[in-house]
Amino acid sequence: MKRITLLFVCLVTLPSIAQQSITLNECYLLVSENYPLAKQSQIIESQNKLEKASISTSKLPQFSLDAQATYQSDVIEFPFSIPGVEVEPLNKDQYRATISVNQLIYNGGLTEASLHLKSAELKTKQKQVEVNLYQLKQRINQLYFSILLAQESEVLLAVKKEQLEAKLKEVQSGIKYGVVLPASDKVLEAELLKISQQSEELKSNKIALIETLSSLINQPLTIETTFENPLVETQLNSDLSRPELELFQFKKEEIENSENLIAKQNSPKLLGFATGGYGNPGLNMLDNSFQTFYTVGVRLHWNVFDWNSNKKQREALSVNKEIVANETEIFKLNTNIELNQQQKEIIKIESYIHSDLEIINLRKEVLKSADSQLKNGVITTSAYITELTNLYEDENTLVKHRIQLQLAKANYNSIKGQ
Structure with a gap:
C-alpha cells in the first residue's frame, strides 16, 4: 500500500516539475544572489572588519618586553675617594629586563580618520561588486530572449506541422478518388520531414541556451521549463540611475577621507608610558646589585616639518578627484549615446512589426486562395507549400x-539603470 501511495505521489509531482516556469526578473535576482562574484561582497566585508579591528587596537595599551645582558670594556669610576666611604666599582657584566606600557592619549583624531577611510573603502569595493553583477543583466537579456524566440518558433513550427498533416490527409483522400494527381502527397511528406529536422535543430539550440542561463543563475532549468514572456515597459528619457554613478560618488568620498587622514598624520601625539624592570645595576648606578625599578611619564611627539610631503600627497589626491569627475562625465556621455541608439532601435523594430502585420494579412489571403485552388486541382502541392512556407x-x-x-526595451532599461 505504501509503494502504491509513493508511486501516486511521484506521478502527481513529476508534471509539476516539468511545468516549472521562470521570469526575467527572477533571473536578474538569481544571478545577483548566486553568481560566484556575489560572494565577494561578504568576503570584502569580513576583511574590512579585521582591518578596522586592527586600527582600533591603537587605542589600547601597548605592552613590550625587553631583556639584555652586556659586558663592557670599561665602566664609570670616580677619580677621587671619599674619606670613610667605600665605593664599590661597577661590574663590567650588566643585566636588565624591563616591561613597558604605552597608552595613546591624543593623536589628533588619526585613528578615527583611519576608521572612516576603511568604511569608505568598504562602500566603494561593495559597490564595485554590485556594478560587476549589474553588467550581467544584458547577458541575461540576450540569453532569456533567445530562449523565448526558440520557444515561440517551436509553437509556429508545430502549427505549420498541424496544417501540413491536415492537408496531407485531404490530398491522400483526393488521390484515392482521383481528384488530385498521384505522388502529390510525397511533396507534403517531404516537407513534414524538413519540419522534423527544423524542430530538432531548434530544440538543440534551445537546450544550449538554457544550460548557459542555468549556469549563470545557478538554478536547475530544463527543456520543459516555461520562460514567461515579460511585458517590458520603458520610459524613453535620459534619467540615469546606474550603480556606476554611485560608485563614482563613493570613490570621491574615499578620496576625501584619504585627504582627511593625511591632514591628521602630522598632528601632535601625546602618550603616557610606564616602565618597570629588574637589573644590575638599577637606576642607582652606584648600587652594584640587582634591583627593581620603574619610571612613569608622558611623551609628546610632533613632526613639525616634513618638507611639504603631506601637502603634496593631498594635492595628488585632488588630482585623483578630478580624474573621477572626468570618468563620471565620460560614463554619462557614453551611456546617453547607448540610450539614443537603443531608442532608435526600438522605433525601427516597432515600424517593422507594423509592416509584418500587413504582410501576414496579405499572405493569409494568398494562402486561402491557394488552398481553394489545390482542392480544385488548379495548382500543385508544391505551389501550396510555397505559399504556406511564405506565411510561416x-x-x-x-x-x-x-x-x-x-x-x-529590456536592454534600454538595463542601460538606463531600471
Whole structure:
C-alpha cells in the first residue's frame, strides 16, 4: 500500500516539475544572489572588519618586553675617594629586563580618520561588486530572449506541422478518388520531414541556451521549463540611475577621507608610558646589585616639518578627484549615446512589426486562395507549400521582431539603470 501511495505521489509531482516556469526578473535576482562574484561582497566585508579591528587596537595599551645582558670594556669610576666611604666599582657584566606600557592619549583624531577611510573603502569595493553583477543583466537579456524566440518558433513550427498533416490527409483522400494527381502527397511528406529536422535543430539550440542561463543563475532549468514572456515597459528619457554613478560618488568620498587622514598624520601625539624592570645595576648606578625599578611619564611627539610631503600627497589626491569627475562625465556621455541608439532601435523594430502585420494579412489571403485552388486541382502541392512556407516565414519574422522589441526595451532599461 505504501509503494502504491509513493508511486501516486511521484506521478502527481513529476508534471509539476516539468511545468516549472521562470521570469526575467527572477533571473536578474538569481544571478545577483548566486553568481560566484556575489560572494565577494561578504568576503570584502569580513576583511574590512579585521582591518578596522586592527586600527582600533591603537587605542589600547601597548605592552613590550625587553631583556639584555652586556659586558663592557670599561665602566664609570670616580677619580677621587671619599674619606670613610667605600665605593664599590661597577661590574663590567650588566643585566636588565624591563616591561613597558604605552597608552595613546591624543593623536589628533588619526585613528578615527583611519576608521572612516576603511568604511569608505568598504562602500566603494561593495559597490564595485554590485556594478560587476549589474553588467550581467544584458547577458541575461540576450540569453532569456533567445530562449523565448526558440520557444515561440517551436509553437509556429508545430502549427505549420498541424496544417501540413491536415492537408496531407485531404490530398491522400483526393488521390484515392482521383481528384488530385498521384505522388502529390510525397511533396507534403517531404516537407513534414524538413519540419522534423527544423524542430530538432531548434530544440538543440534551445537546450544550449538554457544550460548557459542555468549556469549563470545557478538554478536547475530544463527543456520543459516555461520562460514567461515579460511585458517590458520603458520610459524613453535620459534619467540615469546606474550603480556606476554611485560608485563614482563613493570613490570621491574615499578620496576625501584619504585627504582627511593625511591632514591628521602630522598632528601632535601625546602618550603616557610606564616602565618597570629588574637589573644590575638599577637606576642607582652606584648600587652594584640587582634591583627593581620603574619610571612613569608622558611623551609628546610632533613632526613639525616634513618638507611639504603631506601637502603634496593631498594635492595628488585632488588630482585623483578630478580624474573621477572626468570618468563620471565620460560614463554619462557614453551611456546617453547607448540610450539614443537603443531608442532608435526600438522605433525601427516597432515600424517593422507594423509592416509584418500587413504582410501576414496579405499572405493569409494568398494562402486561402491557394488552398481553394489545390482542392480544385488548379495548382500543385508544391505551389501550396510555397505559399504556406511564405506565411510561416513571415509569421516567424513577426515573432522575431516582437522578441527583438522586448529585448531592445529590456536592454534600454538595463542601460538606463531600471
